Amino acid sequence: MSKNSSPQFIALIASLLAASLSSIGVGVFTLEVRATAANFVLVFAVCYFVFSYLLKEFIHDRIKLIYKNIYKFKTQGSKSYGAFKKNEADPIGAVSKEVVEWMIENRKEVNELKEQENFRREFLGNVSHELKTPIQTIQGYIHTLLDGALDDKNVNSLFLNKAAKSTDRLAELVTDLTSISALENRGLLKTEPIDLVKLTHDVFEMLEIRAKEKDISLKIAKQNPKEVLVEADKAKIHQVLVNLIVNAIKYGKVGGSIRVNFFDMDKNILTEIADDGEGIAEEHLPRLFERFYRTDAGRSRDQGGSGLGLAIVKHIIEAHNQTINVRSTIGIGSTFGFTLKKG
Numbered sequence: 001m002s003k004n005s006s007p008q009f010i011a012l013i014a015s016l017l018a019a020s021l022s023s024i025g026v027g028v029f030t031l032e033v034r035a036t037a038a039n040f041v042l043v044f045a046v047c048y049f050v051f052s053y054l055l056k057e058f059i060h061d062r063i064k065l066i067y068k069n070i071y072k073f074k075t076q077g078s079k080s081y082g083a084f085k086k087n088e089a090d091p092i093g094a095v096s097k098e099v100v101e102w103m104i105e106n107r108k109e110v111n112e113l114k115e116q117e118n119f120r121r122e123f124l125g126n127v128s129h130e131l132k133t134p135i136q137t138i139q140g141y142i143h144t145l146l147d148g149a150l151d152d153k154n155v156n157s158l159f160l161n162k163a164a165k166s167t168d169r170l171a172e173l174v175t176d177l178t179s180i181s182a183l184e185n186r187g188l189l190k191t192e193p194i195d196l197v198k199l200t201h202d203v204f205e206m207l208e209i210r211a212k213e214k215d216i217s218l219k220i221a222k223q224n225p226k227e228v229l230v231e232a233d234k235a236k237i238h239q240v241l242v243n244l245i246v247n248a249i250k251y252g253k254v255g256g257s258i259r260v261n262f263f264d265m266d267k268n269i270l271t272e273i274a275d276d277g278e279g280i281a282e283e284h285l286p287r288l289f290e291r292f293y294r295t296d297a298g299r300s301r302d303q304g305g306s307g308l309g310l311a312i313v314k315h316i317i318e319a320h321n322q323t324i325n326v327r328s329t330i331g332i333g334s335t336f337g338f339t340l341k342k343g
Contacts, residue, residue, distance in 0.1 A: 134166040145159055176312060189320065191233055194230060203242055214249060216254075216258060219257065220259075241273075248275040252277040259274045259275075269341075275335075278331065280334055289311055320340060
């Protein structure tokens with residue numbers, strides 16, 4: 001008998017066995033064929049009815065209850081799964097399959113929760129570390145001033161300026177954390193047709209002085225059209241361009257250049273921002289958009305910034321249901337590219 005036999009088939013076999021054994025006993029004692037046949041039919045009918053009822057109803061009801069509990073647990077009250085079918089050919093096999101699927105799904109959920117817990121722990125550690133550095137700096141300068149340096153004209157202005165810079169960094173960090181929280185919790189976008197070429201020129205003008213400090217030229221490649229329309233949130237894409245170009249200026253080489261290109265990708269526009277700086281090692285690329293991830297922690301902090309710029313960029317682009325990527329070669333430079341829907 002196969003493991004997938006139906007309840008009716010099991011009841012039939014069991015009834016045949018019971019009727020045969022009963023008829024053999026009657027035949028041995030009475031030696032009457034008619035009585036034996038009548039006994040066989042009677043016993044078979046009664047056993048088949050009893051076995052079939054027990055298998056289909058008694059066991060079926062309990063299996064159905066198991067199904068309901070599994071569905072309720074899996075969907076948390078959702079009605080997305082269909083009801084258990086009364087004519088299921090192999091109810092026990094079906095329940096076994098559902099239990100295995102539930103176990104696999106449950107294991108995945110447990111693993112995801114563990115990953116989230118590890119991420120949360122790492123994130124809290126990073127936030128604490130990033131906050132601690134400027135706070136300790138501010139605290140050190142203020143206590144030094146209070147201990148008497150305030151009256152020393154040679155150092156009081158210097159210490160106050162350094163404390164002010166640390167305060168600015170602290171404020172920037174809190175602002176960036178607030179921005180990420182807002183993107184995650186609401187993700188509301190005010191989309192409108194915007195011209196990426198004009199928006200890029202606006203960002204160039206805004207960052208012109210910063211780029212000149214390192215003698216870096218900002219330019220849009222000549223082969224690009226004079227107008228590139230996309231459907232996006234203007235303020236947030238402005239923030240994306242600022243963050244990526246500022247990042248390129250920080251790590252670009254002195255006397256180098258930053259180039260912006262636009263490519264037609266059928267329904268989307270691909271924007272690429274390329275620099276000719278020192279480049280990023282390949283092992284760092286998969287984690288580059290993580291919060292507070294730094295390829296060189298000491299050098300990155302010297303360059304300033306909260307360490308959240310690329311994470312914010314990724315959140316904004318994904319809020320537009322688009323993608324962002326990076327490619328880089330040591331000694332040649334890095335290119336960040338993101339897509340937006342055509343306007």
